Amino acid sequence: MPLSTPPPAPAGLDAAIDRRYAPLAGAAGSLSCGGALDLAALRPGEHLVDLGCGRGGDVVRAAALVGDQGLAVGVDASEAMLAVARERAAAAPRARFVRGDLASIPLPSGRADVVISNCAINHAPDKAAVYREIHRLLRPGGRCVVSDVVAETVLPEAVRSDPDAWAACYGGAIPEADYLAAIAASGLGGIEVLRRTEPYERGGVRIRSLTLLARRPQEAP
Ligand SMILES: C[S@@+](CC[C@H](N)C(=O)[O-])C[C@H]1O[C@@H](n2cnc3c(N)ncnc32)[C@H](O)[C@@H]1O
Numbered sequence: 001m002p003l004s005t006p007p008p009a010p011a012g013l014d015a016a017i018d019r020r021y022a023p024l025a026g027a028a029g030s031l032s033c034g035g036a037l038d039l040a041a042l043r044p045g046e047h048l049v050d051l052g053c054g055r056g057g058d059v060v061r062a063a064a065l066v067g068d069q070g071l072a073v074g075v076d077a078s079e080a081m082l083a084v085a086r087e088r089a090a091a092a093p094r095a096r097f098v099r100g101d102l103a104s105i106p107l108p109s110g111r112a113d114v115v116i117s118n119c120a121i122n123h124a125p126d127k128a129a130v131y132r133e134i135h136r137l138l139r140p141g142g143r144c145v146v147s148d149v150v151a152e153t154v155l156p157e158a159v160r161s162d163p164d165a166w167a168a169c170y171g172g173a174i175p176e177a178d179y180l181a182a183i184a185a186s187g188l189g190g191i192e193v194l195r196r197t198e199p200y201e202r203g204g205v206r207i208r209s210l211t212l213l214a215r216r217p218q219e220a221p
Pocket of ligand 1: 030033051055077102117118
């Protein structure tokens with residue numbers, strides 16, 4: 001499928017995401033698929049945005065790393081996740097949370113030094129639109145470090161049209177080459193795959209996790 005035509009969202013995707021993540025908000029156990037924050041080389045004073053922040057663990061950790069002069073902002077679509085995140089961040093004055101969709105993020109342009117995301121962008125039907133938002137949020141020269149899931153092949157229609165498969169972090173996975181092309185189409189550059197797991201099976205399909213780095217180019221002087 002050409003990049004200019006992102007796959008349609010399966011009917012009922014928002015409801016399926018809510019069904020999956022509302023109960024997981026109060027549960028223990030990792031929802032991540034890589035170590036994006038650990039590889040982001042966050043420095044004191046930096047402004048970070050975490051897309052699909054879930055229960056806010058990375059935002060709280062980032063807020064401690066950026067210190068008094070920095071800021072860490074988590075974005076998520078799930079109120080249940082954000083409620084838990086806000087509670088966890090009660091003693092983290094430099095952490096903030098906003099509700100929003102990955103493809104239309106209610107934050108200002110050009111402010112972030114770093115955007116991270118961990119196992120969230122696979123849920124978005126239009127990955128290129130999410131990466132355009134990342135490009136918009138970053139200041140020129142800023143970087144993104146993303147852990148996400150990609151598919152070994154184009155997934156069968158039965159999986160691509162199943163909203164519960166998308167909510168479970170595999171139905172929305174696209175092949176690595178298409179994923180990297182979506183990033184490049186957003187205007188981000190210097191794209192580098194930092195880590196790539198071996199393929200594994202979910203719901204009868206083969207996927208793997210990547211952690212990648214990309215930068216918003218410096219603007220011409
Ligand atoms: C697998 S969890 C990962 C949470 C967190 N990043 C972590 O590593 O623990 C995916 C998160 O993405 C959020 N999410 C899914 N689709 C979204 C969308 N379209 N816009 C914003 N958040 C979304 C879910 O609510 C959930 O909190």
